[in-house]
Amino acid sequence: xxxxxxxxxxxxxxxxxxxxxxxxxxxxxxxxxxxxxxxxxxxxxxxxxxxxxxxxxxxxxxxxxxxxxxxxxxxxxxxxxxxxxxxxxxxxxxxxxxxxxxxxxxxxxxxxxxxxxxxxxxxxxxxxxxxxxxxxxxxxxxxxxxxxxxxxxxxxxxxxxxxxxxxxxxxxxxxxxxxxxxxxxxxxxxxxxxxxxxxxxxxxxxxxxxxxxxxxxxxxxxxxxxxxxxxxxxxxxxxxxxxxxxxxxxxxxxxxxxxxxxxxxxxxxxxxxxxxxxxxxxxxxxxxxxxxxxxxxxxxxxxxxxxxxxxxxxxxxxxxxxxxxxxxxxxxxxxxxxxxxxxxxxxxxxxxxxxxxxxxxxxxxxxxxxxxxxxxxxxxxxxxxxxxxxxxxxxxxxxxxxxxxxxxxxxxxxxxxxxxx
Ligand SMILES: Nc1ncnc2c1ncn2[C@@H]1O[C@H](COP(=O)(O)OP(=O)(O)OP(=O)(O)O)[C@@H](O)[C@H]1O
Ligand SMILES: O=C(O)[C@@H](O)C(=O)CO
Numbered sequence: 001x002x003x004x005x006x007x008x009x010x011x012x013x014x015x016x017x018x019x020x021x022x023x024x025x026x027x028x029x030x031x032x033x034x035x036x037x038x039x040x041x042x043x044x045x046x047x048x049x050x051x052x053x054x055x056x057x058x059x060x061x062x063x064x065x066x067x068x069x070x071x072x073x074x075x076x077x078x079x080x081x082x083x084x085x086x087x088x089x090x091x092x093x094x095x096x097x098x099x100x101x102x103x104x105x106x107x108x109x110x111x112x113x114x115x116x117x118x119x120x121x122x123x124x125x126x127x128x129x130x131x132x133x134x135x136x137x138x139x140x141x142x143x144x145x146x147x148x149x150x151x152x153x154x155x156x157x158x159x160x161x162x163x164x165x166x167x168x169x170x171x172x173x174x175x176x177x178x179x180x181x182x183x184x185x186x187x188x189x190x191x192x193x194x195x196x197x198x199x200x201x202x203x204x205x206x207x208x209x210x211x212x213x214x215x216x217x218x219x220x221x222x223x224x225x226x227x228x229x230x231x232x233x234x235x236x237x238x239x240x241x242x243x244x245x246x247x248x249x250x251x252x253x254x255x256x257x258x259x260x261x262x263x264x265x266x267x268x269x270x271x272x273x274x275x276x277x278x279x280x281x282x283x284x285x286x287x288x289x290x291x292x293x294x295x296x297x298x299x300x301x302x303x304x305x306x307x308x309x310x311x312x313x314x315x316x317x318x319x320x321x322x323x324x325x326x327x328x329x330x331x332x333x334x335x336x337x338x339x340x341x342x343x344x345x346x347x348x349x350x351x352x353x354x355x356x357x358x359x360x361x362x363x364x365x366x367x368x369x370x371x372x373x374x375x376x377x378x379x380x381x382x383x384x385x386x387x388x389x390x391x392x393x394x395x396x397x398x399x400x401x402x403x404x405x406x407x408x409x410x411x412x413x414x415x416x417x418x419x420x421x
Contacts, residue, residue, distance in 0.1 A: 001040055001043055001044065001045070001046060001071075001074050001075045001076050001077075002025070002044050002045060002076065002077050002078065002233050002238055002239065003020070003025065003044065003045040003046075003076060003077070003078050003079075003080060003226075003229060003233070004045070004046055004048075004068075004071025004072070004074065004076025004078070004079050004080070005020075005045065005046065005047040005048065005071075005079070005080040005081075005082055005226075006047075006048050006050065006064050006067040006068060006071070006079070006080070006081050006082065006098075006102070007047055007048065007049050007050060007082040007083075008050055008051075008052045008053040008060070008064075008081075008082065008083050008084070008094065008095075008098070009049070009050070009051060009052075009053045009084070009361035009362065009364075009365055010031070010049045010051065010361060010364040010365040010368055010402055011360070011361040011364050011386075011402045011403060011404040011405075011407075012049075012053075012082050012083065012084055012222075012223070012361060012404065013029050013047045013048070013049030013050075013082065014029060014049070014376065014378070014385075014386070014387060014389060014402050015082075015222075015223040015385040015386070015404060015407075016047050016080070016082045016223040016226055017029040017045075017047045017376070017378050017387075018223070018378055018381060018385065018386070018387040019223040019224070019226045019227060019385075020044075020045045020047070020226055020229075020230065021378045021387075022381070023226070023227065023229075023230040023231075024230050024234070024239065025044040025045045025230045025233070025239065026042060026043050026044045026045070027043070027044065027045040027046070027047060027378060028040075028043055028045075028046055028047070028375050028376070028377065028378075028392075029046075029047045029048075029049055029375060029376045029378065029389070030046060030047070030048050030049065030374065030375045031049055031368055031369070031372070031373055031374065031375060031376070032048070032049065032050065032051075032369075033048055033063075033066050033067050033070045034048070034070065034374060034375065035374070038374065038375065040074055044230075044233070044239060044240075046071060046074065046076070047082070048067040048070065048071065049365075049368075049376075050063050050064065050067060051362070051365035051366075051369065052064060052094060052098070053083070053084070053088060053089070053094065053146075053147070053361065053362070054090075054094075054146045054147060054331075054334075054362065055094070056092075057092055057093035057094050057097040057098075058097075060093065060094035060097065060098055061094075061097050061098055061101045064081070064098045064101065064102060065101055065102070065105055068102060068105055068106070069105075077238075078216070078217060078218075078219070078229070079102065079106060079217060079218045079219070080218075080219045080220070080221075080225070080226060080229070081098060081099060081102055081218065081219070081220040081221075082220075082221070082222065082223065082226075083095050083115065083220065083221070083222070084115065084222065084361070084404075085115045085116070085117035085120060085122040085222035085223070085224070086115070086122065086129070086131060086136060086139070086141045086149060086406065087115050087129055087136065087149065087154065087157060088141070088144065088146075088147040088149065089147055089157070089161065090147055091160060091161065092161070093161050094161075095113075095157075095158070095161055095220070096157075096158055096160070096161025096162030096164070097161065097162060099111060099113075099158075099162060099164070099195060099218075099220050100162045100163065100164055102218055103164075103194070103218060106217050106218050108216070108217040108218050109189065109194060110185060110188070110189045110193070110194060110195075110196070110216065111194070111195055111196070111216060111218045111219060111220055112169075112185075112195070112196050112197075112198050112209070112213055112216065112219055112220065112221065112225070113154055113158055113166075113195050113196065113197045113198070113220050113221065114197070114198045114200055114206075114209060114219075114220070114221035114222070114224070114225045115129060115154070115221050115222040115224075115225075116129075116199075116200035116201075116205070116206060116221070116222060116224050116225070117222045117223060117224040117384075117385070118200070118201065118202050118203055118205075118206070118224065119203070119224075119384040119385070120384050120385055120406070120407060122222065122224070123200065123201045123202075124154065124197065124198070124199045124200050124201075125171055125199055125201065126168075126170060126171075126199065127153055127154050127155045127168045127170075127197045127199065128152045128153055128154070129152050129154055130152070131406075135152040136149050136151075136152040137149060137150050137151055137152045138152075140263060140264040140406075141406075143262075143318040143321075144262075144263075145262050145321050145325070145330065145333075145334060146330065146331075146334055146362065154197040155167075155168055155197050158195055158197065162195070164194040164195040165192055165193050165194050165195070166193065166194070166195045166196070166197065167188045167191070167193035167195070167196045167197070168196065168197050168198075168199075169181060169184045169185070169188070169196050169197070169198045169199065170199050171199035171200075171201060171205070174198065174199055174200060174205045174208055174209060175205075177208055178208050178209075178211035178212045179212075181198070181208060181209055181211075181212035182212040182215070184196075185212060185213075185216070195220075200224070203224070203227055206224045206225060206227040206228055207227055207228040207231070208228065209225065209228060210225065210226070210227055210228015210229050210231065210232065211228050211231065211232060213225075213228070213229070214229075214232035223385060248377065248379035248380060248388065248390060248421055249390075249421055250354070250355055250379075250388065250390070250399035250420045250421060251354040251355070251396075251397050251398065251399060252354065253352050253353060253354025253355060253398075254348075254351070254352050254353045254354065254355070255308055255309035255353065255354075255355040255356070255357075255417060256302060256309060256310060256311075256312070256348050256353050256355075256356050256357075257273070257278075257309055257310070257311040257312070257313075257356070257357040257358075257359070257413050258311075258312050258313070258341050258344060258345060258356065258357070258358050258359070258363070258367060259311065259312070259313035259314070259315045259358075259359035259360065259363070260313070260314050260315065260337055260338060260341050260358075260359065260360040260362070260363030260366075261315055261359040261360030261361075261363060261403075261404075261405030262314075262315050262316055262317075262318070262321050262360075262405070263315075263360075263405035263406045264406070265405065265406045265407065265408060266315050266359045266360065266403070266405050266406075266408075267315055267317070268410050269359070269408060269410055269411075269412045269413050270311065270313055270315055270413070271410075272410045272411050272413070272414065273311055273413040273414060276411075276414055277307070278307060278309065278310065278311050278413065278414070279305045279307050279310040279311070280310070280311045280312070280313065281298060281301050281302070281310070281311070281312045281313070282313055282314070282316075283298070283312065283313065283314040283337065283340065285314065285324040285327075285328060285333055285336060285337055286324065286327060286328075288336055288337065288340050289327075289328055289332075289336055295340060295343040295344055295347060296347075298312055298340075298344050298347075299344060299347040299348065299351065302344070302348060303348075303351050308417065309355075309357070309413070309417060311413060312341070312344060313359075314337045314340075314341065315359070315360075321333075334362065335366075337363075338362055338363055338365075338366035339366060341358075341363055341366060341367060342366040342367050342369065342370035343370070345358070345367040345370055345371060346370050346371070349371060349396070349398065353398075354396070354397075354398050354399065355398070355399045355417075355420065356398060356399070356400050356401070357400075357401040357403060357412075357413060357416055358400065358401070358402050358403065359403045359405065360403070360404075360405050361402075361404055361405060364402040364403075368400065368402065371391065371394075371398065371400075372394075373391035373392055373393050373394050373397075373398075374392055374393030374394075375391075375392040375393060376389040376390065376391060376392065376400070377389060377390040377392055379399070379421070380419050380420075380421065382401060382408070382412065382415070382416045382419060383407060383408045383409055383412060384407065385404060385407045386401060386402070386403050386404065386407050386408055386412075387401070388400070388401050388416070388419070388420055389401070389402065399420060401416050
């Protein structure tokens with residue numbers, strides 16, 4: 001095992017596992033810290049998917065340290081803490097506290113902070129995070145139901161969330177290549193800087209940064225920062241040739257879509273599906289909270305549809321989300337819906353659904369937590385950052401596509417089925 005990664009949510013873990021697999025590492029994604037006995041003999045990278053992004057910071061730290069200890073025991077040589085490409089977090093954390101705790105546990109004095117993911121429009125310039133053409137704070141992320149992002153300065157965000165001394169490596173340095181970046185890391189280290197935000201505008205920048213980061217014990221960032229890491233292991237003669245990839249074959253059975261993401265991208269994908277005639281059921285958080293709409297009603301609606309893949313969603317516009325949150329509380333509204341969608345997923349599996357798309361990281365965490373596979377095998381890519389996966393360790397495997405809220409083209413819910421082998 002070469003690379004051990006800890007991801008703070010499930011769709012983020014899948015995004016990273018896809019990136020590593022595409023770059024030639026045999027990668028598996030585990031759901032939480034795996035039970036003893038998981039066979040890692042033929043694996044180059046393990047991504048442990050946690051659901052720690054919105055937990056209290058102390059809990060997120062404890063979960064991440066447990067994952068680290070598993071990865072250390074499994075023999076990982078380098079570690080990666082994967083968070084969202086939009087730096088989803090609250091002022092109390094969790095990116096800062098988890099990074100600090102991992103650095104301390106690994107006894108390392110320098111790491112990098114690089115959530116750039118150019119294929120999905122996330123770039124970093126002068127330490128500021130952009131989403132497409134907008135600064136993070138002007139993007140739809142300012143309305144996120146759980147982690148609204150109202151500052152775009154990664155240096156300020158990281159300094160606010162931790163005690164770490166935060167520095168910046170600018171695009172000018174990255175443009176000069178890997179040796180210049182590695183020198184900048186050493187110069188920062190000698191100034192006592194501990195967490196370096198690194199600018200990145202393109203995949204080529206990320207490969208340069210990845211090369212320069214070959215000697216760092218801990219790297220933090222989005223999936224993009226993993227682009228250049230497999231090449232380091234290959235150069236060192238540690239990465240075996242890819243060999244025959246396991247065949248991905250989706251189990252036969254019914255198909256469904258569940259969406260709990262309220263992101264602009266998911267709402268657009270829902271509109272496209274409705275326009276294309278996909279049958280949809282919109283959940284009302286108040287009806288769920290007041291017991292007026294039980295899981296059984298959602299299941300009987302779903303199972304009575306004859307269309308290929310009906311869609312159940314709670315996704316709502318920002319004003320509807322605010323109304324539900326002021327009636328129920330932000331966390332209660334979130335967990336109520338997550339739990340409801342997870343119960344639906346269990347009912348769907350019992351009724352023979354074997355192919356499922358889930359939209360939203362927290363939502364996917366709740367759904368996959370309920371379905372409880374040991375691990376996920378990464379299959380074909382639907383859109384950047386979103387592959388089909390196959391559940392491992394279960395007698396009735398399912399094909400799951402776990403879509404980060406903001407990812408995917410407008411026709412994601414339509415085209416995903418066409419690439420399923
Ligand atoms: N109508 C609603 N009102 C209030 N909260 C909602 C509503 N619908 C969904 N939610 C909650 O909003 C949160 C959405 O988070 P989730 O991580 O699933 O999506 P996302 O943030 O768009 O995706 P990602 O984390 O992959 O970027 C969940 O906790 C969900 O339960
Ligand atoms: O980095 C991203 O944007 C995603 O992998 C993610 O973490 C969304 O939850």
